[in-house]
Amino acid sequence: MIEAESLAKQFDTFWAVKNVSFSVQAGEVLALLGQNGAGKTTTIRMLNGLLRPTRGRARVMGYDTVEQPQEVRRHVGMLTEQHSLYLRMNGYEYLEFYARLYGVQDAVERRKRIEALLEYFGLAQVAKKRCGEYSKGMRQKLSLARALIHDPPVLLLDEPTSAMDPESANLVRQEILRLRSNRRAILISTHNLTEAEMLADRIAVIADGQILAIGTPQEIKRQVFGAPEFRIRFQKPWEGPLPTFPPQVEVLERTPTIWHLRISEPEEALPFVWRAFLELNAPLLTLEEVLHTLEEAYLAIMARARERGEIQ
Amino acid sequence: MKAKLVPVYWIVRREVLDQIRDWRILFPMIVLSLFFPVAMFGIAQATVNFINRYGANLVIEQLVPFSILVVGFFPSTLALSIALESMAGERDRNTIEPLLSVPLEDWQLYLGKLISGAIAPLVAVTFAITLYLLLIARRDIPIPSPQMIALLYLLGLDNTLLMVTGATFISAQSTSVRSATLSSSFIVLPASFLVQMEAYFLFWKNSLPILWIALFGFIATLMFLRLGLAYFDRENLLGREIDSLNFKRYGRLFWENFRGEARSIWEWYRRELPLSLREVRYALLLFLALFPVGVGLGIYVADELVKPYVVREASTAQKDVLKQIDHLIFNEKSETKAQETEQQTFSIGMGTIFSHNLRATVAALFIAIATLGTMGTLAYLLNIALLGLVWRGIEWMGLPPLQIYLLGVFPHGIFEIPAILLSFSSAFYLGARLITPSRKPLSVTLIESLALWTRLFIGIVLPLLLIAATIESTLTKYLLENYVKLLTNK
Numbered sequence: 001m002i003e004a005e006s007l008a009k010q011f012d013t014f015w016a017v018k019n020v021s022f023s024v025q026a027g028e029v030l031a032l033l034g035q036n037g038a039g040k041t042t043t044i045r046m047l048n049g050l051l052r053p054t055r056g057r058a059r060v061m062g063y064d065t066v067e068q069p070q071e072v073r074r075h076v077g078m079l080t081e082q083h084s085l086y087l088r089m090n091g092y093e094y095l096e097f098y099a100r101l102y103g104v105q106d107a108v109e110r111r112k113r114i115e116a117l118l119e120y121f122g123l124a125q126v127a128k129k130r131c132g133e134y135s136k137g138m139r140q141k142l143s144l145a146r147a148l149i150h151d152p153p154v155l156l157l158d159e160p161t162s163a164m165d166p167e168s169a170n171l172v173r174q175e176i177l178r179l180r181s182n183r184r185a186i187l188i189s190t191h192n193l194t195e196a197e198m199l200a201d202r203i204a205v206i207a208d209g210q211i212l213a214i215g216t217p218q219e220i221k222r223q224v225f226g227a228p229e230f231r232i233r234f235q236k237p238w239e240g241p242l243p244t245f246p247p248q249v250e251v252l253e254r255t256p257t258i259w260h261l262r263i264s265e266p267e268e269a270l271p272f273v274w275r276a277f278l279e280l281n282a283p284l285l286t287l288e289e290v291l292h293t294l295e296e297a298y299l300a301i302m303a304r305a306r307e308r309g310e311i312q
Numbered sequence: 313m314k315a316k317l318v319p320v321y322w323i324v325r326r327e328v329l330d331q332i333r334d335w336r337i338l339f340p341m342i343v344l345s346l347f348f349p350v351a352m353f354g355i356a357q358a359t360v361n362f363i364n365r366y367g368a369n370l371v372i373e374q375l376v377p378f379s380i381l382v383v384g385f386f387p388s389t390l391a392l393s394i395a396l397e398s399m400a401g402e403r404d405r406n407t408i409e410p411l412l413s414v415p416l417e418d419w420q421l422y423l424g425k426l427i428s429g430a431i432a433p434l435v436a437v438t439f440a441i442t443l444y445l446l447l448i449a450r451r452d453i454p455i456p457s458p459q460m461i462a463l464l465y466l467l468g469l470d471n472t473l474l475m476v477t478g479a480t481f482i483s484a485q486s487t488s489v490r491s492a493t494l495s496s497s498f499i500v501l502p503a504s505f506l507v508q509m510e511a512y513f514l515f516w517k518n519s520l521p522i523l524w525i526a527l528f529g530f531i532a533t534l535m536f537l538r539l540g541l542a543y544f545d546r547e548n549l550l551g552r553e554i555d556s557l558n559f560k561r562y563g564r565l566f567w568e569n570f571r572g573e574a575r576s577i578w579e580w581y582r583r584e585l586p587l588s589l590r591e592v593r594y595a596l597l598l599f600l601a602l603f604p605v606g607v608g609l610g611i612y613v614a615d616e617l618v619k620p621y622v623v624r625e626a627s628t629a630q631k632d633v634l635k636q637i638d639h640l641i642f643n644e645k646s647e648t649k650a651q652e653t654e655q656q657t658f659s660i661g662m663g664t665i666f667s668h669n670l671r672a673t674v675a676a677l678f679i680a681i682a683t684l685g686t687m688g689t690l691a692y693l694l695n696i697a698l699l700g701l702v703w704r705g706i707e708w709m710g711l712p713p714l715q716i717y718l719l720g721v722f723p724h725g726i727f728e729i730p731a732i733l734l735s736f737s738s739a740f741y742l743g744a745r746l747i748t749p750s751r752k753p754l755s756v757t758l759i760e761s762l763a764l765w766t767r768l769f770i771g772i773v774l775p776l777l778l779i780a781a782t783i784e785s786t787l788t789k790y791l792l793e794n795y796v797k798l799l800t801n802k
Binding site: 049 | 411
């Protein structure tokens with residue numbers, strides 16, 4: 001549904017995006033995770049046909065963002081970083097205005113959609129109030145409703161919760177989670193690790209206009225820290241011989257009470273590891289995976305990229 | 313088409329509703345269209361009473377149209393505040409991105425903004441003039457003729473539309489309301505100048521120049537509209553953060569475009585210049601086609617406008633002219649003095665001719681930039697018209713124009729006329745390129761076009777003008793001298 005191939009964007013002499021490639025399938029949520037100025041907004045604007053790539057190309061629903069920008073926009077719902085509402089309009093008028101611009105011409109259909117969205121986002125009670133009177137959370141929810149007014153198959157959400165208080169941000173995140181569907185592709189840009197992990201199936205770490213890592217949170221952690229690591233604890237100190245492990249297993253550290261192993265295919269290898277210890281009558285207590293947080297992985301990715309001179 | 317105009321209507325509707333809900337727009341609108349005409353009426357009445365005391369009725373007749381012009385002009389300034397804010401304001405309030413994300417074409421968005429910016433000032437202008445007319449109709453103040461009233465309405469609406477299109481264009485090109493406001497002098501100054509000219513001709517009760525001014529205003533409106541549509545660019549509105557003049561970058565861009573891919577002057581002449589000529593070929597063909605039109609215009613002007621004033625007895629004229637030429641060429645000087653003078657005439661003549669032609673070609677460029685190509689065409693036609701005008705003049709003097717042209721125009725004309733043709737047509741091309749839709753910013757298009765014009769100017773026009781001036785001051789002079797000798801039998 002969304003395909004970006006080697007996208008790059010230059011403003012004057014500054015490259016905001018250098019090389020970005022990814023795809024988002026129907027039913028999938030991809031988070032562009034990166035700090036401010038990483039190139040997230042520029043990437044999203046290129047995907048919506050608002051900015052023309054200097055290099056590379058992008059397709060949304062099969063439409064080229066440069067050649068067929070109107071078709072792209074017709075199929076995209078866009079949520080911008082700022083709560084960009086017309087403050088003198090009320091919520092209903094605001095949605096009606098955008099429904100008309102997105103080509104929802106049938107009056108009955110339009111009213112049904114507006115009312116359903118206002119109801120869905122809990123704004124029905126304040127529909128006749130001017131947007132200027134809305135709280136930040138309400139404004140962002142109304143913006144989300146606007147992005148959905150033409151029932152688009154693709155959603156581009158640019159920093160949906162930035163500059164929001166935790167409660168409002170949580171509200172909006174819950175709404176985004178509700179928006180997931182099998183037929184919809186969602187791209188979120190964020191600098192919030194928790195948000196990325198909570199909302200996205202896959203994460204693309206972006207910095208200095210380039211994607212440094214992409215995959216599910218687990219895959220990213222594996223890319224950074226290698227195969228999963230496991231810790232085996234014994235009930236009492238054990239100095240037994242080294243068991244015969246399958247080739248996927250590497251012993252990282254060994255103390256009388258704790259062994260630290262790296263297992264590249266744990267689903268396959270773990271039963272053999274367990275059995276090998278049992279055969280040696282090792283006093284096993286627990287076997288647990290050593291968990292790395294996404295934050296650790298993110299920081300490690302950034303540090304490595306800096307070491308290699310890929311980013312500044 | 314109707315389906316495409318429907319979203320334009322919705323944009324206009326939203327904007328107008330927004331304006332109505334904003335007291336900062338409503339208040340000046342009411343003051344300027346309701347209270348201002350009343351105040352003006354009071355002033356007019358007091359002035360009329362004062363003048364009546366001295367029986368200067370003539371002044372009253374001129375005063376009323378002028379006061380209508382003023383009453384119509386002030387509400388039109390609303391156009392500035394509304395239109396300047398239209399795009400830049402949305403950008404400042406961050407509402408522009410969702411609007412640009414809708415599946416509408418650029419022209420639909422631009423037109424929506426333009427129309428919504430025009431409605432309030434147009435209504436205010438019409439209302440103010442009408443109210444003022446009604447007020448003076450009820451008193452003993454002479455009302456202008458229906459034609460003059462129609463003309464005054466036309467001027468009011470014309471001025472308003474000019475300001476709206478100009479301000480909307482500036483707004484779409486600005487990064488913030490502040491920068492749009494700072495740039496508003498580009499609209500205020502020419503508009504004020506136009507109004508002053510209108511006022512001047514109103515006092516002289518001269519409708520024809522006013523109609524020309526109105527026509528000029530209308531053409532300028534169309535040009536601003538075209539320029540606005542050509543340069544309305546979503547990327548430009550979102551991608552630019554600051555307005556700054558980066559002379560280093562502009563200089564580099566100019567040089568890159570001027571030099572092209574050539575590595576030597578020879579390569580530049582051999583490869584880059586033909587490319588530039590190819591680029592302006594249609595403009596060149598158009599100006600070539602306009603050549604006979606220009607000559608015809610000269611002949612027409614000579615026959616219809618000049619002839620009745622200047623033609624005398626052919627023989628007298630011929631005699632006078634030959635005498636004058638004879639005097640100019642031979643003068644009654646010593647041989648040495650004559651040689652010195654001839655030498656001086658040669659050097660001054662060439663320089664003068666060259667600098668004159670140079671000024672004309674450079675002026676063509678500036679006229680083309682300022683009027684986006686349109687007035688450059690007129691300037692070209694006027695230049696070419698001289699050929700027709702002079703032809704007729706020679707005929708009236710009883711001299712053979714063909715012979716004179718073959719001797720006095722052809723030798724240098726074969727260089728000078730192509731140079732003028734190329735210079736004017738490339739200047740026209742530059743203007744036309746500025747109003748052609750482009751994905752590049754206006755500044756970049758302007759610099760690229762200037763580089764193209766400079767290429768052709770330095771590479772072809774300048775050498776041709778130099779050759780033409782040399783020939784004109786030597787060979788042409790020599791041929792004419794001998795021809796005159798022949799005619800005067802010296």
